[in-house]
Amino acid sequence: PAAADSLPPAVPDWTRYLGAGVDAHPYGMPSEHEAKVVRRSVEWLTATRESSVNFTPLYALDGFVTPNGLCFERHHGGLAEVDPAEHRLMIHGLVDRPLLFTVEDLKRFPQENRFYFLECAANSGMEWHGAQLNGVQYTHGMVHCVQYTGVSLRTLLKEVGLKDKAAWVLAEGADAAAMTRSIPLEKALDDCLVAYSMNGERLRPEQGYPIRLVVPGWEGNTWVKWLRRLELGDQPWYQREETSKYTDLLPNGKARMFTWVMDAKSVITSPAPELPMQQEGPVVIKGLAWSGHGAIKRVDVTVDGGINWQTAQLHGPVLPKCLTRFTFDWVWDGKPALLQSRCIDETGYVQPTMAALQEKRGVNSIYHNNSIQTWQINENGSVENVRLG
Numbered sequence: 001p002a003a004a005d006s007l008p009p010a011v012p013d014w015t016r017y018l019g020a021g022v023d024a025h026p027y028g029m030p031s032e033h034e035a036k037v038v039r040r041s042v043e044w045l046t047a048t049r050e051s052s053v054n055f056t057p058l059y060a061l062d063g064f065v066t067p068n069g070l071c072f073e074r075h076h077g078g079l080a081e082v083d084p085a086e087h088r089l090m091i092h093g094l095v096d097r098p099l100l101f102t103v104e105d106l107k108r109f110p111q112e113n114r115f116y117f118l119e120c121a122a123n124s125g126m127e128w129h130g131a132q133l134n135g136v137q138y139t140h141g142m143v144h145c146v147q148y149t150g151v152s153l154r155t156l157l158k159e160v161g162l163k164d165k166a167a168w169v170l171a172e173g174a175d176a177a178a179m180t181r182s183i184p185l186e187k188a189l190d191d192c193l194v195a196y197s198m199n200g201e202r203l204r205p206e207q208g209y210p211i212r213l214v215v216p217g218w219e220g221n222t223w224v225k226w227l228r229r230l231e232l233g234d235q236p237w238y239q240r241e242e243t244s245k246y247t248d249l250l251p252n253g254k255a256r257m258f259t260w261v262m263d264a265k266s267v268i269t270s271p272a273p274e275l276p277m278q279q280e281g282p283v284v285i286k287g288l289a290w291s292g293h294g295a296i297k298r299v300d301v302t303v304d305g306g307i308n309w310q311t312a313q314l315h316g317p318v319l320p321k322c323l324t325r326f327t328f329d330w331v332w333d334g335k336p337a338l339l340q341s342r343c344i345d346e347t348g349y350v351q352p353t354m355a356a357l358q359e360k361r362g363v364n365s366i367y368h369n370n371s372i373q374t375w376q377i378n379e380n381g382s383v384e385n386v387r388l389g
């Protein structure tokens, strides 16, 4: 409860005195009262720097753009601190003119500015066997959405000239993991970017400063950070990240490989375990939806565990391969409820239940869980992660 001498009609302290001048905060930070809104890790998931991850606080965000300082981080060899003056992008292999580019060279090519979501293939991976992590930050927080500025990969490949046999691109990072992924040339020539900025400012070190690959709609692992090398070849390289990792083991013992596109998915971000119900009456249910295949067409919300569905309101711009904000105005009667969202993308694909997903994929998967999430609202207003089927 606020102190009575701060509330109208009294005059609060901060109105009586001059505040700090403009030089107090050359780079602005959020209010100290929002200090709990930060990326967080799960201790047992991030034991070592060989494999670390933290999560975007989705429950606290509005709109569809993720602030730079809140974009989740996933590092396979820790954060590389790269001096841009010492950094080059090499493009070689099946090309006419192998070339080295400085970051400044890249900025002289025609510029692209585009919004995209990035989702780690392991997002919601802990939820395959049942409800596990009690917070939307942890169940769905390996996703972010920012505006990238950079040069189209197609432009750079034209600059080096492609040999007839070129069919794949190997992307390699400059971090301790030297992360490498094979990208088919068709995708490389379609909508990929070599980005140097996010949300208007230079990339953050943790997002790959000074340059990263942007692979719209595809699993986050292909978005190589601290990009240093692109090699053109005639077949994939079968790197660790596309054989041992980022494959999906099916019930018949075979594994799906090169499962690049992130299928349509949505989640209610508030209420959530982190944001319990405060009181009966009007409440805005908020959430996010996205699809690696294109734009979101519709989101439905249920408050009775899927018996009745109603259409949520989408808040534009609704962009392809981008987070889309939705809201649903609800009146809570103080009784237990089961909240879910279900999205449909422009291809007509409908977000599945976990039961439907497991029918196809079995129960051995870690990656590519895009199933419907359930939040159980209890009588006392607390919100819990539960599995309905």
Ligand code: MTE
Residues within 6 Å of the ligand: 071, 072, 073, 074, 075, 076, 077, 118, 119, 120, 121, 144, 172, 173, 174, 175, 177, 178, 179, 206, 207, 208, 219, 220, 221, 222, 223, 224, 225, 226
């Ligand atoms: N690139 C390099 N060089 N090293 C990495 O560890 N992690 C990948 C990808 N690119 C990684 C990388 C994974 S698994 C994901 S999900 C995304 O980067 C995460 O991007 P972010 O840290 O900007 O959220």
Ligand code: CO
Residues within 6 Å of the ligand: 074, 119, 120, 121, 122, 220, 221
């Ligand atoms: Co990942």
